[in-house]
Amino acid sequence: MTSSVRPAQLSDLDALVALENSSFSGDRISRRSFKHFLDTEQNQILVIDQPVQAYVLILFRRGTSLARIYSLAVAPQTRGRGLARSLMQAAEVCARQRDALFLRLEVADTNAAAIGLYHSLGFRPIKQLAGYYENGGDALQLEKRLERSTRAKASANFYPQTTEFTCGPAAAIMAMQEIRPSHHYSRIDEINLWREATTVYMTRGHGGCSPHGLALALHQRGFDVRLLQSSSQVALIDSVRGEHKKALVELIHNDHVARLQHAKIPSDVCAINSNVLRQHIEAGYTILLLISTWQLNRNKAPHWVWLSAMDEHFAYLHDPDVDAAEHRSALDNANVPLALEQLNRLLGYGKKSYRAAVLLREQR
Numbered sequence: 001m002t003s004s005v006r007p008a009q010l011s012d013l014d015a016l017v018a019l020e021n022s023s024f025s026g027d028r029i030s031r032r033s034f035k036h037f038l039d040t041e042q043n044q045i046l047v048i049d050q051p052v053q054a055y056v057l058i059l060f061r062r063g064t065s066l067a068r069i070y071s072l073a074v075a076p077q078t079r080g081r082g083l084a085r086s087l088m089q090a091a092e093v094c095a096r097q098r099d100a101l102f103l104r105l106e107v108a109d110t111n112a113a114a115i116g117l118y119h120s121l122g123f124r125p126i127k128q129l130a131g132y133y134e135n136g137g138d139a140l141q142l143e144k145r146l147e148r149s150t151r152a153k154a155s156a157n158f159y160p161q162t163t164e165f166t167c168g169p170a171a172a173i174m175a176m177q178e179i180r181p182s183h184h185y186s187r188i189d190e191i192n193l194w195r196e197a198t199t200v201y202m203t204r205g206h207g208g209c210s211p212h213g214l215a216l217a218l219h220q221r222g223f224d225v226r227l228l229q230s231s232s233q234v235a236l237i238d239s240v241r242g243e244h245k246k247a248l249v250e251l252i253h254n255d256h257v258a259r260l261q262h263a264k265i266p267s268d269v270c271a272i273n274s275n276v277l278r279q280h281i282e283a284g285y286t287i288l289l290l291i292s293t294w295q296l297n298r299n300k301a302p303h304w305v306w307l308s309a310m311d312e313h314f315a316y317l318h319d320p321d322v323d324a325a326e327h328r329s330a331l332d333n334a335n336v337p338l339a340l341e342q343l344n345r346l347l348g349y350g351k352k353s354y355r356a357a358v359l360l361r362e363q364r
C-alpha cells in the first residue's frame with residue numbers, strides 16, 4: 001500500500017461516497033455533488049491510495065485569492081498515520097500553485113482531532129459560527145495566510161442580496177452598517193434603496209442601480225457622499241437594448257445628475273484604480289464598487305460590491321451575490337481577498353470599461 005497523494009478521478013466516486021458515509025453522520029457531500037466537484041476544473045479533490053483511504057476537497061473562487069478546504073476525511077481504520085497531514089500539505093501546495101493567498105475552512109468546535117491538526121499547520125480562528133451544522137452544532141472558521149500580508153478588519157455585517165437586481169442596495173446596506181453599527185437595516189431598506197436608485201432597465205429583468213442613483217439615495221440618508229466615474233457617460237446604458245428603453249434610462253440619468261448637482265454632491269470624472277481607492281479609504285470613506293462579474297464567474301454583468309477593507313497588498317470585498325448552487329455561503333463572500341492587480345481587473349464594465357465608485361462616510 002502506497003501513501004502518495006494524487007488527484008481523484010471519476011473511478012474513485014464509489015470509494016469517496018463510502019468514505020464520506022463512514023466519516024460523517026450529517027452534512028454529508030452527496031454522490032451527485034462529488035460528481036460535480038470531479039467534473040469541474042475549478043475544484044480539486046486530492047486522495048490517498050487505491051481504493052481511496054483519505055480525501056481533501058478544495059474549492060477555488062475564480063478571480064480571487066481565496067481557496068477553501070470544503071472537506072477532509074480519513075477512513076477510520078487508517079487514522080493516526082499522518083494521512084490527513086499529508087493531504088492538507090498537498091492542498092496548500094495546490095492552493096499556492098493556483099495563486100491562492102488565503103486558505104479558509106470551517107470545523108466543528110467539538111472536533112478536537114481536526115482542530116489540533118489545523119492548528120499545527122498554522123490555521124488560526126477568524127470567526128465563531130453558531131448553529132452552523134445540520135445538527136445545530138457550532139463551528140469555528142479558520143484561516144491560513146499563504147503569504148505575508150496585513151489582515152483585513154473582520155467585519156461581521158454581511159447582507160446577501162435577496163433579489164437578482166439588488167446588489168447595489170445590499171452592498172450599500174453593508175457599508176451603512178459599518179458606519180452606523182447600532183442601526184438595524186432590513187429588507188425594506190434594500191427595496192427602498194433600489195426604488196430610489198434604479199435606472200429601470202438593463203439587458204433583461206429588472207434594472208440595477210446606477211452610481212448616481214445610489215449616491216443620491218445615500219445622501220438622502222444623511223451620509224457624506226462622493227461619486228467617482230471614469231467618464232460622464234450615461235451609466236450602464238450600453239447594456240440596455242432598444243431605443244425606447246435607452247431614452248428612459250437617459251431621462252432618469254439626467255434627473256439624477258441635476259439632483260446630485262442641486263445637493264452639491266461632489267462628482268469626479270477620474271481614473272479609478274486600487275491607488276485612487278486606497279487614497280479615499282485613507283480619507284475615511286468606505287466604498288461601493290461597480291465591477292464586472294466576468295473575472296468571477298465568466299458572466300458579463302455589472303455588479304455592486306462593498307470594498308470592506310484595503311491594505312498595501314490586498315483589497316477585501318463583501319460580495320452580496322451568494323451562489324448557493326456553487327456550494328457557497330455568506331462566508332465565501334465576506335472579506336474575499338484580492339491581490340490589488342486582481343481588483344484592477346475586476347473594475348470596468350462593458351466595451352468602454354466604464355468604472356464607478358460611490359464613496360460614503362458619516363457627516364463631519
Ligand SMILES: CC(C)(COP(=O)(O)OP(=O)(O)OC[C@H]1O[C@@H](n2cnc3c(N)ncnc32)[C@H](O)[C@@H]1OP(=O)(O)O)[C@@H](O)C(=O)NCCC(=O)NCCS
Nearest residue numbers: 023072073074079080081082083084085107113114116117
Ligand atoms: C480529523 C481527521 C481528518 C484526522 O485524520 P488523521 O489521518 O487521523 O490525522 P493525522 O494522522 O494526519 O494527524 C494529524 C494531526 O491531527 C491531530 N490529531 C489527529 N487525531 C487526533 C486525535 N484523536 N486527538 C487529537 N489530535 C489528533 C494531531 O495534531 C495530529 O498530529 P500529530 O500526529 O503530530 O500529533 C480524521 O480523524 C477524520 O477523518 N475524522 C472524521 C472527519 C472529520 O472530522 N474531518 C474534519 C472535518 S473539518
